Amino acid sequence: MVLVQLTLTSWSWTALFLVVLVATVSAYQATKHVVARRLKLARTVLRHIRKHKFENLEMATTRRGDELNDLIRQVHRTGQVVEKELEEMKRLDSYRRDFIGNVSHELKTPIFAIRGFGETLLGGALEDEEVSQKFVQKIVRNADRLGTLAEDLSDISRLETGQRTMQIQPISVRRLVADVIESVESLAKNADVRISTSVSKSLPPVQGDALQLRQVLSNLVVNAIKYSNEGDKVRIKARTLKKKSIRISVVDTGIGIEKQNLDRLTERFFRVDKSRSRSAGGTGLGLSIVKHILAAHDQVLKVESKPGVGSTFSFELPLADLPG
Numbered sequence: 377m378v379l380v381q382l383t384l385t386s387w388s389w390t391a392l393f394l395v396v397l398v399a400t401v402s403a404y405q406a407t408k409h410v411v412a413r414r415l416k417l418a419r420t421v422l423r424h425i426r427k428h429k430f431e432n433l434e435m436a437t438t439r440r441g442d443e444l445n446d447l448i449r450q451v452h453r454t455g456q457v458v459e460k461e462l463e464e465m466k467r468l469d470s471y472r473r474d475f476i477g478n479v480s481h482e483l484k485t486p487i488f489a490i491r492g493f494g495e496t497l498l499g500g501a502l503e504d505e506e507v508s509q510k511f512v513q514k515i516v517r518n519a520d521r522l523g524t525l526a527e528d529l530s531d532i533s534r535l536e537t538g539q540r541t542m543q544i545q546p547i548s549v550r551r552l553v554a555d556v557i558e559s560v561e562s563l564a565k566n567a568d569v570r571i572s573t574s575v576s577k578s579l580p581p582v583q584g585d586a587l588q589l590r591q592v593l594s595n596l597v598v599n600a601i602k603y604s605n606e607g608d609k610v611r612i613k614a615r616t617l618k619k620k621s622i623r624i625s626v627v628d629t630g631i632g633i634e635k636q637n638l639d640r641l642t643e644r645f646f647r648v649d650k651s652r653s654r655s656a657g658g659t660g661l662g663l664s665i666v667k668h669i670l671a672a673h674d675q676v677l678k679v680e681s682k683p684g685v686g687s688t689f690s691f692e693l694p695l696a697d698l699p700g
């Protein structure tokens with residue numbers, strides 16, 4: 377009896393051993409299968425990333441889990457970063473090509489004009505004092521245009537690459553307005569445009585970079601004069617908003633802008649009327665520079681306009697926190 381029991385027990389042990397063995401092998405096989413599947417997934421996704429195919433990236437979204445899942449999640453995230461950086465590189469490349477195309481187009485017009493007038497002078501016009509004087513004046517005007525373009529291009533490139541450093545300090549808006557008016561006085565007089573202001577003496581100082589904000593206001597006032605007709609008016613207004621900021625507006629009774637063009641005004645080289653802009657010495661970069669400077673002050677340019685009635689360009693600036 378004892379012998380039979382012993383035999384049975386040894387059978388049980390053997391059976392148990394076999395069951396454990398089968399279970400272990402099956403578990404190993406199953407794990408191997410799952411691991412191999414996930415490694416294959418990681419390999420496939422990496423291959424796609426290498427070939428810049430990002431449309432299948434989503435198949436590598438796994439739940440947080442073991443180290444292998446974490447690795448696949450990293451592959452997924454790396455793919456997303458590479459995709460984003462490639463898109464940015466493509467955008468910059470097309471921006472660069474557009475920019476170079478636009479710049480060379482802008483350079484060609486005055487260069488051809490200078491060359492044309494020079495050749496005409498050399499071809500005999502020099503003998504005629506009146507004609508030669510007129511042509512030399514045109515050459516000087518076109519050279520000035522090249523100079524303005526070079527300055528605007530350098531400003532915009534420094535602003536876009538963040539190389540233009542800011543000197544934030546309290547600024548008197550009255551002083552800012554007075555400086556700008558002084559610099560555009562003769563332009564306004566020649567265009568027969570009257571400039572007036574509405575800036576209270578008690579206006580508190582604002583916070584910003586004086587030189588850059590002067591450029592903003594000057595560009596807006598120069599535009600208001602350029603895109604007005606004889607007898608039109610330009611008004612510079614400044615008023616406090618909720619004791620927190622000051623809104624500065626440049627209001628003109630000029631030619632105005634159609635609604636469909638309003639959103640494009642701050643695009644580089646965008647002009648509603650190319651010939652009017654060029655003959656007024658415009659580069660198409662003024663409002664783009666304004667947008668960048670205001671963005672560096674965390675502000676935006678607002679425009680309201682009606683063709684034939686006039687335009688209002690405005691922006692806000694925070695009040696300076698004065699000590700005490």
Ligand code: ADP
Pocket residue numbers: 595599600601603628630631632633641642646647648649653654657658659660661662663664687
């Ligand atoms: P531009 O050098 O041509 O003046 P800007 O970038 O300063 O370039 O302005 C872009 C365009 O916006 C101008 O060409 C003009 O068509 C339009 N614009 C700007 N300011 C005014 C304004 N006050 N009234 C009417 N149109 C304006």
